Amino acid sequence: MADLQVDMLRRLLLAQRGGLPNRTSTPGLRRRNMSIFGYTVTATKRSPQPKAPLRERYPNGHVFARTFGYGLMAYISMHIFFDHFFTWRATWGPSMLPTLNASGTTVIISKYYRRGRGIEVGDMVSFKHPVQSEINAIKRVIGMPGDFVLRDTPDQGDGTMIQVPTGHCWLVGDNLPASRDSRIYGPVPLALIKGKVIALWNNWLEFPKSVQPAFQDVQDVQDEG
Known part of the structure; x- marks a missing residue:
């Protein structure tokens, strides 16, 4: 114990006289002089090191940023495509039999025709239901x-004819007995039209061979008339 105290005093004396190397010359160290029992002691403290560049701290960060950027671009592109150009949906219900199956038929809808632009008699359109706004339906113009x-179903009612008002269209289902359409809720505003059905298919396993253009069904209806 005595030897340890002597060694400590010797080191303190050497430090006071400059006998010990100046550790402040070491990069990143700071020196502070203190007086202990009449002896001057040099205390050192390591300075905070500057942070390394982000590329060195996160070597895979650029990969993550690039992947995130590509994903964001893909999401925005898909949103624009499905919101302004085309979309697809599965149909259900018997109102458009036999053109569309009660279930399992998928249709492609062109948004170019929304709000009634370019719509003609005989087209199948997707529209927001005028009574149940949370439902999108498909009927024929x-x-x-x-x-x-x-106004009423053929061979029923009094045979009253009505004129479709400006800014509206008259929509019915191909399967009249099972369809709730303009015969019930009247003319539909063109502003509610979401798009026009341009193609359909009934079997995903045979896609794209089973895809049929929707205008072919329209032509069949016109020929039968």
């Missing part, structure tokens, strides 16, 4: 503004 249409 049989009357445009200014056209006269039969």
